[in-house]
Amino acid sequence: MPGGAGAARSGPAAADTAAELGEFGVIDRITGDRFQPEPTLLGPGDDAALVAAPDGRVVATVDTLVEGVHFRFDWSAPEQVGRKAVAANLADVAAMGAVPTALLLSLACPGTTSTEVLDGLAAGVWDAAADAGIGVVGGDTVSADTMVVSITALGDLEGRAPVTRSGARPGDVVAVRGELGWSAAGMAVLRRGFRSPVAMVAAHRTPRPPWREGPVAARAGATSMIDTSDGLLADLGHVAAASRVHVDLSSRLLPVADKLRDVASALGGDPLTWALTGGEDHALVATFPSEDHVPDGWVACGEIRAGTGVTVDADRWGGAGDPGWRHWR
Structure with a gap:
């Protein structure tokens, strides 16, 4: 299939909405x-x-x-x-x-969804896929009262054992590896009606997980690993529950960026709370047998x-807010 990630989309020129395009047009x-x-040996177009x-x-x-729930078009x-x-x-x-190795995209949206929104969404998915060197190989489209974007990702272990949540051991x-609390800070900025600092707002709108570092950690001997989708503590x-261990973090060693502290100071927030409980940064946190195994660029912090359980400086977390995101709470 010729064309790059930014190639112009095909479709009836007169169609302005998903309903006008129809399912197969979308x-x-x-x-x-x-x-x-x-x-991709066989891409979209078959069963x-x-x-x-x-x-x-x-x-x-x-x-x-x-x-x-996860995004707002007045923010993103x-x-x-x-x-x-x-x-x-x-x-x-x-x-x-x-x-x-590949992505699948399922999209539910109202029939009134404009082709401009569809094109922008597709461009973002394909550009992110291109950054990872993979394609969007299939998916589904359905009508709904609100937009729902569901991505399935496939991956390859390159002959290694998977790094699970259950492998952490005492010692x-x-x-x-990655940013902590930036997405939470960006959300706080947007809720105040601001659009800067740009770096924090961008971290909420388009998080950039250090996905290339997962295999690096695996090759270095990581015993367990998880991404911070719901917050570092959560x-x-x-990991603590799956491995049946106790995790203790050091607040002094946590990578709390100066920019995060500046935003917290301006908004009356707590940078440590954002770093510990803010979700959607998608940083990676892993456990290693010793500091000698920790790869360059990773920050040892606990x-x-x-x-059992998780503590900060040997104490149960008593900061403001719930320790992480939970649906239906």
């Missing part, structure tokens, strides 16, 4: 004339796609974004929503120690002990 507008990389799996095993994950452009949807899945693939070192709680 599919063609999203997938037509797009470049598919080598892992299912065919993707190469060199390792013989496939890492698979899915993440769903709902308008009004459609392209940014598309990028955000892909980012969540790339982080999950990376957290298993795998490299991404391991906890280390982080996600390390999953340790694994015998016991």
Whole structure:
């Protein structure tokens, strides 16, 4: 399929909405004339796609974004929503120690959704996929009262064992790679009606997880790993429960950026609370047998002990707010 990530979409020139395009017109507008990389053996257009799996095993994950819950079009452009949807899945693939190989996109939207929104969303998904060297190989479209964007990502372990949440052991070192609290700070800025600092707002609109670092951690001997989709404390709680260990973080060692402190000071927020409980940064947090195993660029910020639960400076977290995002709370 010739054409790059920014190629113009095909479709009836007179069609201005999803309803006017029709189901197959929407599919063609999203997938037509797009470049598919080598892992895609058979792309969109058949009952299912065919993707190469060199390792013989496939890492698979899915993440769903709902308008009004995960994104707002008065805060984010459609392209940014598309990028955000892909980012969540790339982080999950990376957290298993795998490299991404393909994406599938399912889109539910009202018939009144404009082609401009569809084009922007598709551009964001495809641009993020191109950054990862993968393609969008299929998916589905349906009508709905509100927009729902669901991405399925596939990955390859390159012959390694998966890095799960259940492998942490007492004596391991906890280390982080990526930004902590930036998305939460960006949301706080947007809620105040501001659009700057740009870096914080961008972190909320289009998080950029360090997905290339997942395989790096795996090769370095990571014993467990997870991404901070719900917040550092909440996600390390999953590691503690799965591994049956106690995680203790050092607030002094946590990578709390000066920019985060500046925004917190301006808005009356707490940078440590954002770093510990803010979700959607999609940073990676892993455990390693010793500091000697921690790869360059990762920040050691805690340790694994015998016991249960997660503490900060040996105390249960008593900061403001709930320690992480939970649906239906």
